[in-house]
Amino acid sequence: MKNGFNTYHPISQFLFFASVISFTMFIMHPIILLISLAAGSLYVVFTGGISGYLNTLRLTLPTSLMIILINPLVSHGGITILSYLPDGNPFTLESVIFGIAAALLMSCTLKWFYAVNGIFTSDRVIYLFGRLSPRTALLISMILRFFSKFKAQLRIVRAAQQTLVREGSKGNMIRRIKNGVKIFSSMLQWAMENSIDTADSMNSRGYGLHKRTSYSVFKIKPSDILFIITVLAFDIYILAAYIYGAAEYSYYPMFDISFFDLYTVGIYTAFLILCFMPFIIDVREAGKWKSIRSGI
Amino acid sequence: MEIYSVRDLSFSYPAAKEKALKNINLSVNEGEFVMICGLSGCGKSTLLRQLKTSLRPHGEISGTVYFCGKPVDETELLEQAIKIGFVMQSPDHQSVTDKVWHELAFGLENLGLDNKTIRRRTAEMAAFFGIDSWLEKSIDELSGGQKQILNLASVMIMQPSVLILDEPISQLDPIAANEFVSILRHISKELGTTVIICEHTLDYVYSISDRIVVMSDGRIISDSSPEEAAAKLFLSDEPMFSALPVPTRVYTLADHSSGAAPLDIGSGRKWLRSFVRDKELHRRNYAISEHDKTEKPLLEMKNVWFRYNRSSPDVLSGLDLKAYRGEMISVLGGNGAGKTTLLHIAAGIYKPYIGKTVIDQNLKTVLLPQNPQALFVKDSLHDDLYDILSDLQAPVRERERMIKNVSKLCGIDGLLDRHPYDLSGGEQQKAAIAKLLLTKPDILLLDEPVKGLDIKSKTEIGTILKALAANGACIIMVSHDMDFCAEYADRCALFFGGELNGISNPHTFFSENVFYTTAARRMSKDILEEAVTADDILYALGMSISKKNQGGDTELLKKIYAPAQPDEKDKKKDKKPGYIFPFMKAVSFAVFLLSVLHVLNILPLPDGGEHKIITYILMLLSAAGIIISDLADRKKQKNIRIAKIKHSHTHTLLSLSSILITIPITIFIGIYFLKDAKYLFISLLIMLECMLPFFAVFEKRRIRTRELVLIAVMCALCVLSRAAFYMFPQFKPMTALVIISGAALGAESGFLIGSMTMLVSNIIFAQGPWTPWQMFTMGIIGFLSGMIFGRGIAPRSRLSFSVFGFLSAVMIYGGIMDPAAMIMSHIEPTAENIAAYYIAGFPMDLVHGISTAVFLYIGADPIIKKLERVKLKYGLIQ
Secondary structure, eight states: OOSOGGGSOHHHHHHHHHHHHHHHHHSOOHHHHHHHHHHHHHHHHHHHHHHHHHHHHHHHHHHHHHHHHHHHHHOOOOSOEEEEOTTSOEEEHHHHHHHHHHHHHHHHHHHHHHHHHHHOOHHHHHHHHHHHOHHHHHHHHHHHHHHHHHHHHHHHHHHHHHHHSOTTSSSOHHHHHHHHHHHHHHHHHHHHHHHHHHHHHHHHTTTTSSOOOOOOSOOOOHHHHHHHHHHHHHHHHHHHHHHHTTTOOOOSSSOOOOOOOHHHHHHHHHHHHHHHHHHHHHHHHHHHHHHHHHTO | OEEEEEEEEEEEOTTOSSOSEEEEEEEEETTOEEEEEOSTTSSHHHHHHTTSGGGOOSSEEEEEEEETTEEGGGSOHHHHHHHEEEEOSOTTTSOOSSBHHHHHHHHHHHTTOOHHHHHHHHHHHHHHHTOGGGTTSBGGGSOHHHHHHHHHHHHHTTOOSEEEEESTTTTSOHHHHHHHHHHHHHIIIIIOOEEEEEESOOTTTGGGOSEEEEEETTEEEEEEOHHHHHHHHHHTTOGGGGGSOHHHHHHHHHTOOSSSOOOSHHHHHHHHHHHHTTOOOOOOOOOOOOOOTTSOOSEEEEEEEEOSSSSSOOSEEEEEEEEOTTOEEEEEEOTTSSHHHHHHHHTTSSOOSEEEEEEOTTOOEEEEOSSGGGGOOSSSHHHHHHHHTTTSSOOHHHHHHHHHHHHHHTTOGGGTTSOGGGSOHHHHHHHHHHHHHTTOOSEEEEESTTTTOOHHHHHHHHHHHHHHHHTTOEEEEEOSOHHHHHHHOSEEEEEETTEEEEEEOHHHHHHHOSSSSOHHHHHHTTTSSSOOSHHHHHHHTTOOOOOOOOOSOHHHHHHHHSOOOOOGGGOOOOOOOOOHHHHHHHHHHHHHHHHHHHHTTOSOOSOOTTHHHHHHHHHHHHHHHHHHHHHHGGGTSOOOOOOOOOOSSOOHHHHHHHHHHHHHHHHHHHHHHSTTOOHHHHHHHHHHHHHHHHHHHHHHSOOOHHHHHHHHHHHHHHHHHHHTOOSSTTOOOHHHHHHHHHHHHOHHHHHHHHHHHHHHHHHHSOOOTTHHHHHHHHHHHHHHHIIIIITTSSOOOHHHHHHHHHHIIIIIIHHHHHHHHHHHTTOOOOHHHHHHHHHHHHHHHHHHHHHHHHHHHHHHHHHHHHHHHHHHHHTOOO
16 A cells, blocks of 8 residues: 555644544543453454454453453442442442443553554654754654664673673572672663764764754655544544533543434544544555556 | 865873874865775864864864854854764764654754744655655654664754764665655755765765865875875875775776776776777686585574564574684674674574584584674773683783783773773774683674774784684684675675575675675676676776785684683782771671571561560661761771762752751641641652752753763663663662762762653663652762762762661661552551551562672672763863
C-alpha cells in the first residue's frame, strides 16, 4: 500500500490517536469501551498479526486481573450486595462490574498504544516535538543516536572486560555487581570523553549561531487535510454530546441498564466510524493500489 | 587567490611546558590539495584546529591566521561555519542525529533555511555522493566507511570553499579508505574545493596531493611537492620517511637520480622494471621454520560453526585453527566478515553451535578490543593498571613492582600519572597491552592492534609483540595492515567464507596473493620473486638493511611472567575506625529493614491495619537515623566533590514558582468545575503544568553546545541502563544514574534528563498511558537530587546518596507510579485504594529501591568523578 494510514502525516495520526484514546479513557462508558476494544484489537491483529495480539494480551492480563480483584475488595459502593467480606464490608455486584470496566479500559488503551508504537517511529515523534520545541526534538534525536552507539560499545566493553576477570571470582554476587559497575563506568567514560567530538562537530556546522529551523520529510497532502477535518468534526460532535451528558453512565450506586436512546446511539455511531477510519483508508487504498498495479 | 595564510603562529596548551606550535608559516591557495603529515603529537591536528575559531582549543596563541585575507577570528562565525568545512577522525562521534537525512540537514537547519531549500540541497548532495539509497536509514546501520562519507557529505552540504580533514581515514579499512579518498579527489578536481588534510598513513593521499607539508615537534620541516618531499625526508633522516608509500621510499633509497620519484604502484613498477634491467639481483633464501606437528597447540579450534541468531547466516563455518606457543598469527580479510567474531569465540565469549575451542585450563587468554579505550576504567593509568591486580594475593610493593616492569616494557613508564583518555592513540594501545600483560597471558587475541597508529607506534608495538612471542606467548591478531603483518607475523591466513584460507608464512602468503597483498608485492610482481616488503625489494637490489625486528627486553618480560613474591613485611593494616556511629548506622539499618519487612507482611509482628502507619513512620525515622549517623561519621567518609555548572541565568526559581501557582489553580478548577470526578484529567493536567516550565526554559535558555551534548549523553546512558543493562532482573541502575546526573548537572538538567529518559526509552520499548507519569516521576527525582546534592543541602557521601536513592525509588517512584495505575483505570483514589495499590506494587518498588541504593553506594563516587572531569574538560565550570 502506497498511501495507507501509516504514511499519513504525523499530525493526522496524532490527532486520530489522541481523539480515540482520550475518548476511551475519559468517557468510561461500556459501549464506547467495547467499540474501542473491538477496533483496537482489530488494529493490533491487522498490524502485528496474532503474535502481536498475544503480546498485548500478555501485557494486559495481569494488570486487568489485579484491577478486577482489588476493586471489589476495597470499594464498597453499590446497592446489590452479593456477600460480605471478612472485614465486614459489603461485596457488591456494582464494584465487580466497575472493576471489569476499569480492566477493560486498561486493555483498550494498551491496544491503542500498541498501534501508536507501530506507527509513531522515532522520526514522527521527533517531528511532533519539533513543532513545539525544536531543541527537545533535536535532543531526542541525539539521545537515539547516542543510545545505539553506546549499546554497541557496551557489548565491546563487556567482551573486553570478560577476559580480564580472574577465574573463580565470577560467581560472587558482590563481585558481579562491582564488575557491572566497572563495565558501566568504563562505558560512561568512553561516552562522555568522546562526545566532545560531537559538540565540536555541532559547533563547526554552525549550531547555535542562528535561529534554527526543523527540517522534516513529511508533507501535508490533500488526503491529510480531508482526514483532519473529518476527525475534528467527529471530535466536536462527540465532545458536544458528552458535555450535554449524552454519554453519562453511572456504575454506582446501581449500574444503568438502559444503553440505548436517540442521543447515545448518535455518539456510538460517531465513535464507531471514528475508530474504524484507518481501516476505511487502508481498505480503500489497497483496492486502489490493486487496480493501479494490474494496469502496470 | 590565497585562502589561508598562517603568519608566525605559535600556540601552547594551558600548563604545558613546551609549545605545541612553534612559529608556523604556511599559505594555501584556492583549489590546492595540501597534505600535512607527521608523527602523532607533532602538532598537525593542533594546527588544523587553529584554522577555525569554533574548534580552537584553550591555550596561549600568538601570530595570525588569515582566512581570505582577513584574520580568522575577525571573520563572522556563521560565515566560518559555511565556508570552512571540518571533518574529524572518528566516523562515529561526529554525527549528531539518528537518521541519515537528518544528519545531512543538520547544518542547513542551523543556518535557518526553509524546508524547501533543505530538501533540494539534500537531494543534490545525496546524488553527488551516491548515497540516496541510504537516506532513510538510521546512522547506526551504516558501516564505518559509510559513516565517514556521510560526515563528509554533511559538511559539503554547507557548500564550503575549503575542506579541512583531520585524519579522516585512519579508522577505516583499506577499501573504505580508498573509496573515501577517491571521493575527496573528486571534490577537489570537480568542484575546485581547497582541501587541507592531515594524516600519518601516507599511502592513500600522498600521490593525489599537490603539496606535502611535514611537521615535526611543532614545526614545519618541509613544504614541497610530493616528489621533492621524499628526498628531503630521506636527507633529514626523519622517522616519517618510513611512512612514505613503498614505491617512493624504495626509489629514494635505491635510485634518486633518474627523473621524478614514483608516487603510486603503476609508476613504481615502471621505474623498478627499468632499474633492474641490467642489474644482478640478490636472492635470499626465505627459509621457513614449519612448526613441529607433534607439538601440542596452545589453542585449537576444531570445526567451529557459529551464528549470532538461529535465523541469521553463519559467521564461522567449519573453521579450523591450530596456534602454537611462540608464534604470532595474523588473520586478514574483508570488513565485516567475522574476524572479530573469530577472536570472541577463541576468547570464549561466545560458544559455537558445532565444534569447540580447546585451550588448556591453566592458560590465560586475553582479548584486546579494537578500541583500547574499552579496557580503561580508572582515572589514572597507574590506578587502571593497579585495578587488574586488585584481587591478586600479593603485597602492595610486589604489585607496584609488576606495574613498573610492565610499563617499562611497553614504554609508558613516564605516563603513569596521566588520565588514560589524555594519551595519544599509540600510547593508549601500549597502555592496553600493558594492562593485558599484568594478567600474565599465554594467549593474546588482538583486534586491529595498529589501526590508526603512526609508523613509530606501529614499530614499537610490533617489537613488543615479537618479544612476547619469543618469550612463549601465542598471539592471534586480526589486522587490515598488510605491511605490518608481512613484517611481524609468523603465519598469515585469509578469512573468507567463515573459514581460514591459505594459512602459511608471510612470504608464501603474500607472494601467492596477487590483489590482496602488500604494496611491495604488487610493485614487484613478475619483476622480483618473493619480495613482499620494501626491505625485500631493497635486499634484492643489493641494499643493506640495518633494521632489526627482534628486540624488546626479554629480561623484563621474564620478570613480568615470574610468579608473585609473597612479602610478609608489607602487609597493610587497616586503622581502627570509631565504632559508635557505624554502630548507630547499623542499628538504624536493622530497624529500617525490619519495618520494611513488616510493611510487606513478611514479619508477623502484632498486626493491625492502622499500626502499619507506625511502621511507616519508623521506616522514615530509621532512614533519617542512617543519614544522621552518617553525617556524624563523616570525618572518615570523603565527600564527593561536585562543582556547580555556570549558567547564564538560573530559572529554577521561575519554574518552581510557576508550578506552585498553577497546581493549586488546577486543583481548584478541578474541584469546583469538574466536581472532582475526573482525577485522571486533573492529574494529567497537573503533570503537564509541572513539566512545561522545564521544557519551556530548556527551549529558551542559552545553552552551550557542550552542555546540551552532555545532557544527551546522560539521557542516552540512562536509557541504556534501562534497556540493556541489568545484572539481575529488575536490578537496573537507571534511577541511580538519574540521581547522579541531577546531582552533577543541576536540578533543571536533572529534571530534563529524568523525563527525557523515560520518553525516549518508551520510544524504544513501548509508549503507553504511563509515559507522562513516568516522565513526571523520573523528572522529579532528578530535580530533587539536583536540589539536595547539587546545592549541597545534604552531605554528598556515598551513604546519603544511597539512602536518597532508596527513598526516591520506594517513595517517589513507587508512591506515584503504583497509584497511577489506579487513576488510569478511573478507580476512585480513596486512601484505602491508594494503600492497596501501593502495597501491591511494594515488592517491586523494594527491589527497585535496593538496586538503586546498592548501585549508588558503589557507583556514585567513581561516576561523579568522571562527570566532574568531563565538566572541567568541557569548560562548563570555572
